[in-house]
Amino acid sequence: MRLFRITGIFFLIILLHGCEEPVREDPFVGLGAARWDVGKSANFILSDDRFTALELEIAYMEGFRPTNFMMSEMTNFLGEVALKPAGVRIVEKEIPAGGEEFYTTSAIAELEDQYRESYNEGDTVSVFLLVVDGYFMQNEEEYFTIGAAYRNTSMVLFGKRIAENTGGFRRPGRGNLEATVALHELGHLLGLVNIGTDMVVPHEDPDEDHKYHCDNEDCLMYWAVETSNILNFMQNDVPELDDNCRNDLRANGGR
Template sequence: MKLFKRLTVLAVILSLGVISFSCSDSSTGTNPDDDPQEFNSKAAPGDSARSFLSNNQYTSLEVEIDYMPGHEPTQDGLNSLQTFLEERLNKQSISLTNKTQIPSGEQSSYTIEDIRSLENKHRDNFTKASGNTLHVYFLMVNGEYSDGQGSGENVLGVAYWNTSVAFLGKRMEDISGEPPVNPSEEKIESTVFRHEFGHNMGLVGNGSPMQTDHKTSGSAHCTTDGCLMEPSVRTTDFFSNFSGSVPSLDDLCIDDLQANGGK
C-alpha cells in the first residue's frame, strides 16, 4: 500500500513537471514581429548599412521599382544608380530591372506617412533573414513632398526606411529642361538616386561610423562642399546652380563605406 502511495505521488509530481514545462514552452513562443529570424524592413535609414555594403550574408541586391503614371524613372538615371552601387557595394549581383507602374496616388503632395502607406500596399519583395538577397524598395510618386507642416516642397527624394527610398517625380520634372539652362531629368535623377541610396548605406554617421568627423549639425549630411552627400543635393536648391556633372562622394564618405564592408 505504501509503495502504491509513493508511486501515485511520484506520478503526480511528474505530471506537474510536464504541465509546467509545456506552459513555459508556450509562453516563450516568439511574436513574428519580434522574431530574430525575420529581417526587419521597417527600421531607420542606415540601420542595415552593413547588409548593403558587405557580402557577409547578402551577396545579391535586388531593387523593386514602382512608379506612378507619367513618372517612370529614365533608363539613364537607373544606369547611373547601378554604376554607383557596383562601385561601392560588395555584391556578386545587383539588379534594378523589376519596374512596375502602380495607380496614381491622386495627390498633389505626399507625406512620409503617405509614402509608407503606398509601400505597404504595393511592395512585393522582402528580405529573408536566412536568404542571400537584400531586397530594396524604390518608389516614384507624382507629386511634391510635404513634411506635414506646409513645407518640404523643394525636396526631391527621401530615404524613409532601412531598405526604402522614394522620389518626387513631378518635382523632378518641374525643374528639368534643356541643358545648359536647366539640368536634364536624367542628371537630376542620377544625382538624387545616388544621394538617397547613400543614406541607406549609412552615410553620414548614420549606420556607417565616421572615420573622421565630417557630419553637418542636425542632419546626416557631409560638410565637404561638392560632395554627393552635402545637404542641398536632395533639394531643388542644388539644381538652381547645377554644373551638369553628377557629384561624387568625397574621400571621407568613401572611407566610412570601406570601413563598414563596402568598396
C-alpha cells in the same frame, strides 16, 4: 484499458514535443526587417557577410517611370560601393497614379506597404524606391524636397518636382537630376553621414539644420543635393562621393 493506452501515447507525444527547441524567426528577413530607421541596414547593403545579392525594386506611378540613365547609375553605384558577389539587379513596375498634389510621410509609407513585393530573403537584401506623382507635404518655404530616405531600405522621389525642374533653360537634364537625388538618398540608406555608418574622419556638416550630411559641397552627400538648392549649382555630371564618404563605406564592409 485501450483508452489508457491511447491517452498514454498521446501524453508521451506532447511531452516529447515540449522538449523540442522553438523555431526562431530570422529578424533580418521579411517585412519586419524593412521597418527600421534609416541607416540601420547599412552593413547588410554594403557587405557580403549576410547577403551576397541585392535587389532594387522600383515602383513608379503612371507617367513617372525613371530614366534608364538613372537606373543604370544606381546599378553602377551599388556595384562600386557594395560587396555583392551574386550581383545587383533591378525589378521595376508601374503602379496606379495617386493623383494627390501632396504626399505626407505616412502616405508614402502606406503606398510602400501596398505595392512593395520584395523583402530581404535568402541571400538577397532588398531596397525599395517609390516614385510618386506629386510633391512632398513638408516642404519648407525657402526650398522644396526632391527626394527622401524614410526607412532603412526605403526611399522616395517626387516625380512631379523632377519633371517641372528639368529640361528647360539652365536646368539639368531629367536623368542627371533623378540619378543625383536617388544616389544621395541611397547614400543615406548606406548610413552616410553618421547615421549607421561611423565616420573614419569627422566630416558631418556642423550646421544643426544640415545634420547627417557631408560638409563638402562638392560631395554627393552635401545637404543641398536632395532639395531645390541643387538647381543652383548642379553641373552636367552626377556628383560623386568624396574620399571621406568612400572611406566610411569601406570601413562598414563596402568596397
